[in-house]
Amino acid sequence: MLPMPAPWRDEAEHWNEDDALPPAKPRWAVAVMMLRDGPDGVEVFLEYQTARSGLGAVTFVGAPLREDDTAPLPWTGPVAARWSQLLDVDDAELAQRLVCGAARVAFERAGVLLASSDGDRAAEVTSGPDGERRRLEVHDGERTLGDVLRRRALDLDTSLLRPLSRWISPTFLHKRLCTQYFAVVLPLGQEPAPLDGVTGWGRWCSPTELMADPASTALGDEIGQPDTVGQRVEDLVLPAVLIMLRKLANLSCTISYVSEKRPSRQFEPVLVDEAGTPMLRVDGLPAPARPVVHSL
Template identity: 40%
Template sequence: MNNDQREAAQAWVEFGARTPSKPRQASSVVLLKDSPAGLKTFLTYRPGGSPLGTVAFPGGTIDPADDDVTDWVGPSALAWAKSMGTVDSSLAKRHVVAAIRELFEETGVLLAGPDASSLVENISGADWMRARESIAAQESTFSALLERYGLALRTDLLKPLSHWMSPDFAHRRFDTRYFAAARPVNQEPSLLTSKGVWGRWASAAEILGDRATAALGDEIGVPATAGLALGELVVPGVEIILEKIAAARGCIAYLNHKRAINEYQPKLVTDTDEDFSLEVSTAPASEGGPCRER
């Protein structure tokens, strides 16, 4: 747990349990690629105490304009709802659109194409960066960009992973759907010019190998991360997904793995030394697993 979480947990305990704040709906994408060092994923630094974690996968909240996106190929909204374990097909559609939009905003990787068998290419230039900046600043919409270039979302390239709810005591709470996708050929992630601080492809096995050290926090090199270990930089959902990625036998195996989509919410635990930790229960055949984050 980071300092902000500890302060919120302390207030929750001292003043008694209250009604948790309403969580905002969010989506996050685990972008993957194979490498000699094992399966890699793209991680970024998120400033401002994001409920997704200080270090996290690309993602963010659902936007009302996500409803304007209508052109897509792949599973229907109803099929997505079923695969995500919900009966609300409209909400499932919003999560899928938000996932692809946030991935584009934050990394420039665009899971969209002119038809069901192709993807847009040559999107690393200045015009595309301006488009990303404009969408991120809500000066234009993702649907308008897709319409301008005649593109449809390739929702078939996403896989649902897991469903995580922020702890009750948190001041800012997300109800987050995690998805996974392989890096498209001829597309390479890059950070937003205006907001990018740190981001890179990271071997999940190597990140976990250094989890007890401050290697990652010191590498990012900002005051908010210096000296912090992995458990202080990421939320439990991210750490558990990293563990699953490290154990996978490559990108295809990970994406094709059959998994139940259960809802997980870290629970606050008070240790014998009166410190706090977050605990997530084990659940078979899913992205959940035993995790205790101090």
């Protein structure tokens, strides 16, 4: 069983299956887990999003797909048909849209450009006034990721992305997402950073520390938003992120995670009542990993 995230709690408490309308159709979204090795194990980049995003108050870099994620762009790495197999979706166009959406989100929200030139990966500076302006233009729909890549004579390098699981919001929610999660191998020389005026908060976090005391409100208090202050980690993140943080907390390095070959899995939390408390059950989850003791 998993705790009910704070943003879902009101709808869960007022849900009546007998009186419910047909479930809302989920909207596609993408989220990108950025990883690095830290002094105490794996670290992951987390950001704050308002409740309107549907991805949780604290989440990996992510956003719903947009229409311009179908815009043509220079491409290298696995082709769309291969991504269709990796993501277990029947439509190669949808697979390409998910990959392009993930790359677009990584650039606009974190300033990470997943790109290469003639097969060679090179550090691309996306910080500074020009980088911030380009990120805002992409975020506001004034420019596409393809425009940014062509301006710099770069190709989208899809080999930098690793597919993870796909999660569908529970049926009791009025606004639902079908979120495809990816992990990313950061290109050399790039460092994620929040987008001024949009993200508000984002930094590297240690899953080991977060999961050592999931009842702590320190992270929410640090972010300092009305929907985060006084909230526990398990209230701030959605089930998918909580489960992935638990796994990352048991890893000693990133390479073992990004190189792991995993089948495409889709999960959908189900509302259950535990002694009068709304909880979530997720069927088909793998067994928890054995804890790793990090050396001092």
